[in-house]
Amino acid sequence: MQGSEPADQNRLWGRIGQLGTRWRRMSILSSVRWVAVSQAARVLSQLISITVLARILPTHAYGQMAMAMTITNLVFLFRDLGTTTAVIQHRQLTHSLTCTAHWLNVSVSLALALLLGLSAYPLAWAFNEAALCEIILVLSVVFPISGLTLVRQALLERQSEFATLARIEIVSALGGVVGAVSLALAGAGIWSLVGQMLLSTLLTTGQLFRASSWRSSILFSKDDLKILINSGTNLSLFRLIIYLEQNIDSLVIGKFLGSGALGIYAMAYKIMLFPIQNLTAVVSRALLPELSRRQDMNDSVGILYTRSLRIICAIAAPLMGGVFFLRQEFVELVFGPRWTQVSQLLTWLAPVGFIQAITAGTGVVFIAVGRTRLMLRLGMLGGALQISAFLVGVNWGIEGVAACYFVANLINFFPCFIFASIVLNLPIARTFLNLLGPILATSLMLLSLSLIEATITQYLSNQYIAFLAVAAAGASVYFVSLIVLLPQDFARFCIHFRLKIMGTRFQQ
Structure with a gap:
């Protein structure tokens, strides 16, 4: 009887291990499900906003907002200096480190708001758009408001509290849409788009304060600051490169072709980017905490990466294929005859959406395994390719920009995909066959x-x-x-x- 006890214990621990594995799978699935619900609500709110507002607002209003967002998106890159990702990924998180990250975020957000306000008039002059000055001044308020809750949101993501975050983001997205449509119907014009961003930010901040149990203390450690800056520098620089990739086209088109052409291009870009950006956000956001917990287990990270890559491909391929095939009918039925030129741009931007969906998953891998320097170098290569493409393509109008953008993304895909496979010791051919x-x-x-x-x-x-x-x-x-x-x-x-x-x- 005594001899059977070790065997019974082995079976017991084996059963516990199987249950633990199943629980982890269910935990990942639950995270993906709730992030997907949140992103679906965002996509729905954005589609409602675009569909309704496109019939009310003139094209130049979207052009003006695209110019303003080009600037604010740049400032957003430096809002947290990569500290939120560090909070999610750090192995041993302390109250001192979270407080240091919080006060750093608050200080940086206030400084960025002040800098943006002082730069409003020169930026409006540079874009040759006088109304841009007031728009940027109002949008600068967003930064100190959102900076108060960056650490709270990061802690919820670290704990995989995606059900709570989904509720917050759904309420904020839908509330912003209701506010924007109401303002547009009241004749607010461009300010309906500005109001949408402000209202969504206020709703998100208020809900995060209520949902998070974490409370800040007056702590600021120089040692913790070094940890945050060291871990966030490469990521912040990479985000800057991604910003340039995603916004230099707006700068070039707005400067050389005007706000009308930029409005057309911005609408086509949104149609391509909305579903893909939200799809990759679902997988990336849910997987980053899990991959970070397994960062010392390369085989486990490789399995999760290949599975998530196939899921992304299985959704992005038919989605972008459908956009490509039905682009003309979709634009005419949803947006009306004023936007027919958008369908011509989708000929090139739909394939770009698929390529970017596949490439985006590599960034999560590099962050999770601590290879942000390699990620930065690949980002610099991609940035050089895409910026060159925009500067060349503008000579043939907005369709030329879209065509060159496609070529640059196709070239950039291969090194990103190959190096991600090498880092995880995955056979490159098998990963392609995936x-x-x-x-x-x-x-x-x-x-x-x-x-x-x-x-x-x-x-x-x-x-x-x-x-x-x-x-x-x-x-x-x-x-x-x-x-x-x-x-x-x-x-x-x-x-x-x-x-x-x-x-x-x-x-x-």
Whole structure:
């Protein structure tokens, strides 16, 4: 009997290990689910905002807001100096370090607001847009307000409290949309877009104060400050490069082609960027705390990376493929005839969206395993490619900018993808093959749409119904193709779904 005790204990600990593994999977799935809910609400609110406001506001209002956001987005990069990521990733977090991060964020936010206010008139002169001065002055208020809760939000993310964060972000996003539409209907013009940003920030700040139990103390440690700056410098510089990549096109178009052309380009860019940015944010935001906890287990990080990469590809490929195929019908039905030029730009920007979705996942890997210097170098390469592309493409108008932007992203994809595989000791060829199934399924979807679109539109006279029918047919073909091409992934999804149900019953 005594000889059987070690065997029984081994079985017991093995069972506990299996339950722990299942719990971690369910925890990751729960995080992804809540982040997805939050991002879906953001996308929905943005689509409502764009759809409604585009029919009320003139195109130059979007051009003016794009100019203002180009400046404020740059300032946002230095709002936390990478400290929030350090709070999420740091192995041993202390109250002294969090307080130091908080007071650093508050000080930097106030300084940035003052700097932005002083720069408002020179920036308006540089853009040759007088109304930009007042817009920037009002938007500068956002920084000290949001700086009060950066550490609180980071701590909630570190603890994977994504259900709470989802509620906060949904309320803030929808509240901002209601405020913007109300102001637009009242004739506020460009100020309806400004008011949307201010109201969303106020709602987020108030809710984070209520949701977070953390309270700051008057502590500021020089040693903790060195830790925060050392860990955040590369990340802040990388964010600066990403900003230049994403905003230099607005600077170039606004300067050389005017606010009208910039408004058209900004709308096309939003259509491409909204779903992709929110998709990558779901995976990246949910995985960063988990990958950081496993940063010393390279094999585990590699498995999570490849799975998340395939999920991103499985969603981004049909989404951007559908945008590419139905771009003209979508623009005409949703935005109206004033925006028809947007569909021409989506010819190039839809493939860019897919490439950026795949590339974005590499950044999370570099941060989680502490290779931010490599990430910075790759970012510098990508920044040089894309800035050069914008400066060359502007000679052929906004469509030339979009075409050159696509070429630069295609070239930049390969080094980012290859180095991420090398860092995780993953076979490069196998990692590429990881994307093949969703790409083939998307190709079958586009082929079927080219064959059945004429038939559907012939029997359905209503343009809206015909558009939805074509989209539904494409989605059905893609879903069936994905099951046939990737049966193991479908089986794994069913197992995960079963685990989620079991977890819900267990909690009850």
